[in-house]
Amino acid sequence: MSTRRKVLLGGAGLVALGAGGLAGRRWRLDREPDLPAPLDAQGRALWSNWAGNAHAYPVKRAAPASEAELVALLPDATTPIRPVGSGHSFTALVPTEGTLLSLDRLSGLVRHDATSATVRAGTKLSALGPLLAGIGQEMPNLPDINKQTLAGGLATGTHGTGKHFKALHGEVTALRLVLPSGEVAECGRDQRPELFHAARVGLGAFGVLSEVTLQNQPLSRVRKVVTLVDTEQVLRDWPALAKRHRNAEFLVLPFTGKSALITHDVTTEPVRPRGPDQDASTLMDLKRLRDLFEFTPALRRRAAQAAMADIPPEVAIDEGWKLLSNERPVRFKEMEYHLPIAEQVGALREVIARIERDVPGVFFPIEARIIAPDDAWLSPFYQRESGSIAVHAWYKEDHDWMFRLIEPVLREAGGRPHWGKLHSLGAAEMRTLYPMFTEADAVRRAVDPMGRMVNPFLQKLFG
Numbered sequence: 198m199s200t201r202r203k204v205l206l207g208g209a210g211l212v213a214l215g216a217g218g219l220a221g222r223r224w225r226l227d228r229e230p231d232l233p234a235p236l237d238a239q240g241r242a243l244w245s246n247w248a249g250n251a252h253a254y255p256v257k258r259a260a261p262a263s264e265a266e267l268v269a270l271l272p273d274a275t276t277p278i279r280p281v282g283s284g285h286s287f288t289a290l291v292p293t294e295g296t297l298l299s300l301d302r303l304s305g306l307v308r309h310d311a312t313s314a315t316v317r318a319g320t321k322l323s324a325l326g327p328l329l330a331g332i333g334q335e336m337p338n339l340p341d342i343n344k345q346t347l348a349g350g351l352a353t354g355t356h357g358t359g360k361h362f363k364a365l366h367g368e369v370t371a372l373r374l375v376l377p378s379g380e381v382a383e384c385g386r387d388q389r390p391e392l393f394h395a396a397r398v399g400l401g402a403f404g405v406l407s408e409v410t411l412q413n414q415p416l417s418r419v420r421k422v423v424t425l426v427d428t429e430q431v432l433r434d435w436p437a438l439a440k441r442h443r444n445a446e447f448l449v450l451p452f453t454g455k456s457a458l459i460t461h462d463v464t465t466e467p468v469r470p471r472g473p474d475q476d477a478s479t480l481m482d483l484k485r486l487r488d489l490f491e492f493t494p495a496l497r498r499r500a501a502q503a504a505m506a507d508i509p510p511e512v513a514i515d516e517g518w519k520l521l522s523n524e525r526p527v528r529f530k531e532m533e534y535h536l537p538i539a540e541q542v543g544a545l546r547e548v549i550a551r552i553e554r555d556v557p558g559v560f561f562p563i564e565a566r567i568i569a570p571d572d573a574w575l576s577p578f579y580q581r582e583s584g585s586i587a588v589h590a591w592y593k594e595d596h597d598w599m600f601r602l603i604e605p606v607l608r609e610a611g612g613r614p615h616w617g618k619l620h621s622l623g624a625a626e627m628r629t630l631y632p633m634f635t636e637a638d639a640v641r642r643a644v645d646p647m648g649r650m651v652n653p654f655l656q657k658l659f660g
């Protein structure tokens with residue numbers, strides 16, 4: 198039985214505690230959030246992101262099947278023109294009342310050599326794994342899920358974890374993008390370098406990416422281990438753990454005193470495939486614990502600890518692209534900031550304390566990861582090793598507490614927000630957080646002088 202399954206069943210402790218007077222009591226309504234109407238007054242269909250917190254009624258939707266179609270479409274497209282990937286960003290980067298542009302049909306391998314591959318920008322990370330494995334390559338690192346498109350992931354600085362691993366854009370060596378005018382621009386370190394530095398993490402504001410060249414590594418096998426540990430212990434050992442393992446992250450389970458430590462290390466051991474995904478059942482377990490004991494934190498902690506006692510580590514061994522990403526089928530809303538590494542543990546302690554003191558409704562884990570520095574101008578990891586902290590709320594429940602209680606802590610610690618996750622910042626703050634922000638914005642204005650790709654959210658970001 199896997200770690201997560203045992204948590205699901207709750208063990209004798211949880212069941213016994215739940216059988217008392219508190220059992221069956223419901224603290225809040227469990228209902229779907231209100232969505233806008235499927236069609237607006239003009240008959241335009243609703244677009245909504247994965248989390249259901251960003252919406253729009255685009256006047257036109259397009260999915261070009263070739264770069265030539267994209268080139269023909271852009272000069273006269275109704276504005277704002279907004280490219281969309283898999284819609285997995287939580288911020289309103291995509292919504293448009295103009296043209297919504299999907300690259301779903303621009304997917305697959307263009308060419309490759311011994312260590313790198315050029316792929317169409319609409320390729321989903323889930324397709325990229327097997328595609329690269331077929332030529333003996335893999336991306337050195339991957340994010341927590343692989344549902345994103347490559348272009349969408351790059352545009353927001355999407356990252357995994359690992360002291361020596363950059364975010365996805367850190368391995369990009371060349372970009373091909375179609376500018377709003379229809380001009381096709383190729384860029385790399387030696388070709389239009391300013392466009393390359395600005396557009397690698399480009400928020401879909403510099404044009405529409407059509408191809409990306411990735412520096413890859415030979416296919417390798419990793420051993421994934423998920424262990425339940427005391428939160429205090431992992432906080433103490435984190436710098437050593439991050440150094441010891443190829444990839445390390447931990448998920449603090451608030452109100453339990455426990456965390457799930459996840460590590461990946463290269464191995465030559467025989468394959469041991471991962472078991473069925475338990476994410477949904479584990480989260481619903483944590484929710485049940487919350488529902489029962491929300492107003493009695495001591496009991497909630499005791500019940501959790503009883504339920505999680507003696508759970509063995511979960512181990513899987515396979516190629517990295519099969520293990521580094523997860524399913525995450527339960528919808529949520531998320532805020533993540535990237536802090537100077539020295540600030541991470543202190544800020545995390547404060548985040549845990551605030552949640553456990555003031556927001557008993559939280560049952561989703563708090564996630565901590567580490568990311569190597571890079572030199573893309575709008576990268577949240579620009580020239581600094583970063584420790585990330587992410588908080589989550591179930592999609593049906595309120596998340597205002599993130600802005601009220603958590604964001605001030607992350608900002609105070611010098612954090613830069615994930616471009617695709619909830620934050621409240623605008624141009625003034627970005628200018629102080631990003632040393633090359635003004636230069637990046639100048640490049641953006643040069644390639645899109647009429648602001649044809651700017652929606653209200655980008656207007657706030659760029660000013």
Ligand SMILES: Cc1cc2nc3c(=O)[nH]c(=O)nc-3n(C[C@H](O)[C@H](O)[C@H](O)COP(=O)(O)OP(=O)(O)OC[C@H]3O[C@@H](n4cnc5c(N)ncnc54)[C@H](O)[C@@H]3O)c2cc1C
Binds near residue numbers: 279280282341356
């Ligand atoms: C369940 C879940 C797990 C996640 N896990 C992680 C994680 O582990 N690490 C992490 O860093 N983030 C994570 N994220 C955030 C996610 O990786 C980013 O928000 C990412 O940008 C989503 O990619 P997408 O393809 O859905 O792009 P979208 O959200 O559709 O778009 C994102 C941006 O990309 C632009 N874009 C899309 N296509 C193009 C194109 N062809 N050319 C130019 N611009 C384009 C859009 O205009 C927009 O600005 C997670 C999100 C969810 C919902």
